[in-house]
Amino acid sequence: MTMTKAELLELVANGESSNVEFKRDNVRPASLAKEMSAMLNFEGGLILLGVENNGRISGMSKDRHTAEELVMNISRQNIQPPVIPGFWSVRIDDNLSVGVIKLNPDSPSKPYKAKKSNSWITYIRAGSTSREATREEEGRLYQSARLVNYETKLVPDMGLDDLDMDRIENYFRVILERPISRDTEMQEWQKILLNSDLLAKIGDKTCATVAGLLLFGKNPNRRLPQAGVMAVAFPGSEKDYNTIDEERICGPLVSLFSKNRSITDSGVIDRSVDFVKRNMASIAWLEGGRRHLKKAFPVDAVREAIVNAVTHRDYGREGTDVELSMYEDRLEIISPGPLPNGVTVEKMKEGIVRVTRNGLIKEVLRSYRYVDHYGMGVRNRIFQSMLTHNGTVPDLIEEEDRFRVCLWAPSLQP
Incomplete structure (x- = not known):
């Protein structure tokens, strides 16, 4: 990969960000290793050598070969595990060049640590700066690399x-x-x-x-305060202090069943479904002179969205419940944490997801038939059932630290 002068000048003009860092080319090895490891632990990025913090281009004092050799030595000796970043230079004019270090996104060996004196430290990006990771943040990095299973x-x-x-x-x-x-x-x-x-x-x-x-x-909430579902029904289309119904749903995830599979004591999943059912509006229409009535959302889609949230959420994010919010025009279910590595919204829609964050929880819930055996739940139970039931298309929205599923009431989808 290379970069044109125009592309580099545009990067510099936009300033530093979570994936762009400016450095003088005489930067200390420990400082450069810190920035490189932080970006590797985030989403990758670019480090521009020969650019001041204020965006002024001072250029590299070293030739391209010497600068590249320095970067590669730091990558091997000051970062653990060692990495091989991309490196090239961009000529600004006859006497001025900028070095570009490229750190790949989705690096597989997280967490990357940088050498600081005699210690190895895990750094993460926080906006346009790099800082030491907290114990919880470092644990999530191990989990994302599947080296530690939180469950x-x-x-x-x-x-x-x-x-x-x-x-x-x-x-x-x-x-x-x-x-x-x-x-x-x-x-x-x-x-x-x-x-x-x-x-x-x-x-x-x-x-x-x-x-x-x-x-x-x-x-479970005694020692795992993040174990519940916070369910709230609002009268309008936005959050409000006035609510129709609200409940913090706590306890074991699974229900108690009789031999004929009827519920004798509901767990968090089924109590959450019950909350939606009792607060869900109905749709009425005339057909052949007769009045018909049905609920706004298919129960299968509601249950699948709730099951996915409690199954795949990041339980390492302490103190954050799954959020279940009902509005006049939609149902939103928000699970803490981004999607697991390798999972995309597009793959979920196609039903080709095989990766999970909490494999043990998923397998137990599969035994209860809460979870689809073939990974087709989102495609079949959410998208197809919503289209069949009320003609709307759900939204799956991946945000920085959470995942949101939005089921729309009929005639109100934007």
């Missing part, structure tokens, strides 16, 4: 006693149809749950995992 992390001081054994037994006996005796001792249950990653050991101590608490916890 299988241990939750201190929460063990077998904090799980709802009625739901646990219901899952294995009724949902999975396993021949487990009702006289099974708690010690045996502990082994079963350890093998299922719903419990985990640290030394001699057995703790519940994040997934175990979310799915089957008696009170």
